[in-house]
Amino acid sequence: MSVLTLENVSRWYGNVVAVNGVSMTIGPGVTGLLGPNGAGKSTLIHMMGGFLEPSAGSVTLDGTPIWRNPDVYRRLGLVPERESAYDFLTGRQFILAMARLHKLPDPDAAARRAIDRVEMEYAADRQIGNYSKGMKQRIKMASALVHDPPVLLLDEPFNGMDPRQRLQLMDLIRKMAAEGRTILFSSHILEEVERLAGQIEVIVAGRHAASGDFREIRRLMTDRPHRFLVRSGDDRALAAAIIADGSARGVHLTPKGLEIEATDFQRFTWLLPRLARDAGIRLWEVSPSDESLESVFSYLVAR
Numbered sequence: 318m319s320v321l322t323l324e325n326v327s328r329w330y331g332n333v334v335a336v337n338g339v340s341m342t343i344g345p346g347v348t349g350l351l352g353p354n355g356a357g358k359s360t361l362i363h364m365m366g367g368f369l370e371p372s373a374g375s376v377t378l379d380g381t382p383i384w385r386n387p388d389v390y391r392r393l394g395l396v397p398e399r400e401s402a403y404d405f406l407t408g409r410q411f412i413l414a415m416a417r418l419h420k421l422p423d424p425d426a427a428a429r430r431a432i433d434r435v436e437m438e439y440a441a442d443r444q445i446g447n448y449s450k451g452m453k454q455r456i457k458m459a460s461a462l463v464h465d466p467p468v469l470l471l472d473e474p475f476n477g478m479d480p481r482q483r484l485q486l487m488d489l490i491r492k493m494a495a496e497g498r499t500i501l502f503s504s505h506i507l508e509e510v511e512r513l514a515g516q517i518e519v520i521v522a523g524r525h526a527a528s529g530d531f532r533e534i535r536r537l538m539t540d541r542p543h544r545f546l547v548r549s550g551d552d553r554a555l556a557a558a559i560i561a562d563g564s565a566r567g568v569h570l571t572p573k574g575l576e577i578e579a580t581d582f583q584r585f586t587w588l589l590p591r592l593a594r595d596a597g598i599r600l601w602e603v604s605p606s607d608e609s610l611e612s613v614f615s616y617l618v619a620r
């Protein structure tokens with residue numbers, strides 16, 4: 318069993334603090350590292366992959382520090398976010414080169430196995446530069462798998478993929494997890510993480526903001542106060558009805574419409590049309606005014 322442990326890990330670049338006092342444990346199965354752009358996901362993944370030294374704290378695999386430890390590198394595979402710089406090589410040449418770098422006893426057989434694993438045999442002799450986004454992602458995956466590591470780290474693996482490629486990759490990741498691997502992937506899309514990850518770690522502005530299964534994370538994200546902008550046939554009367562009902566924390570009449578802060582998202586969206594109907598008021602528009610992922614995340618960090 319392979320367990321990654323981060324204890325109070327920080328990483329700064331000059332005076333930019335990219336990761337700030339993060340502690341987490343990542344065990345077998347699929348874990349999703351969720352956070353907005355710039356949250357520090359790549360920095361964390363690079364520290365777990367042994368590519369970057371933590372400025373403070375410790376990152377270990379089964380108790381052994383990862384940084385500058387080639388024995389541990391053999392047990393890790395990392396798929397970086399950026400595209401491969403080896404566009405001039407064929408897929409097979411690239412994977413073979415990786416197998417040789419790892420000094421595997423039979424590089425040809427290992428390369429064949431890895432290419433087979435990601436179902437790229439049919440295109441293995443074409444140049445990487447001519448691959449589609451999904452194919453590039455799969456060949457990168459093969460390069461991380463060539464030494465059959467028990468731990469796989471994937472940085473934004475679904476970026477730029479079409480829905481079919483996304484499903485294929487999800488399938489592959491699930492299969493590899495079912496074999497007992499410890500897999501961590503980063504994403505800024507909650508739905509993606511929900512579909513694949515048993516465990517979710519949320520990172521915002523370099524800090525560990527939340528941890529749990531998708532139900533817990535979804536609940537944290539929907540149980541916060543929600544702001545809506547509502548326009549109706551009679552905003553003033555609707556405001557009075559909402560205040561009388563007591564289902565909102567704040568109601569403000571503005572030139573754009575009613576700004577409402579609801580404490581219970583589900584109850585409010587159920588209740589609002591009924592309140593309007595009972596008061597004989599026509600609803601024109603109900604739009605969430607703080608639904609961006611950034612605001613959801615900032616709510617999580619502020620807790």
Ligand SMILES: Nc1ncnc2c1ncn2[C@@H]1O[C@H](COP(=O)(O)OP(=O)(O)OP(=O)(O)O)[C@@H](O)[C@H]1O
Binds near residue numbers: 334358360
């Ligand atoms: N080499 C570097 N030098 C200086 N600052 C850096 C460097 N790498 C990352 N940063 C900064 O550290 C912070 C975290 O970056 P990081 O790439 O880890 O985030 P991320 O969550 O992976 O975001 P993205 O998905 O956009 O890559 C950002 O503010 C970024 O600008």
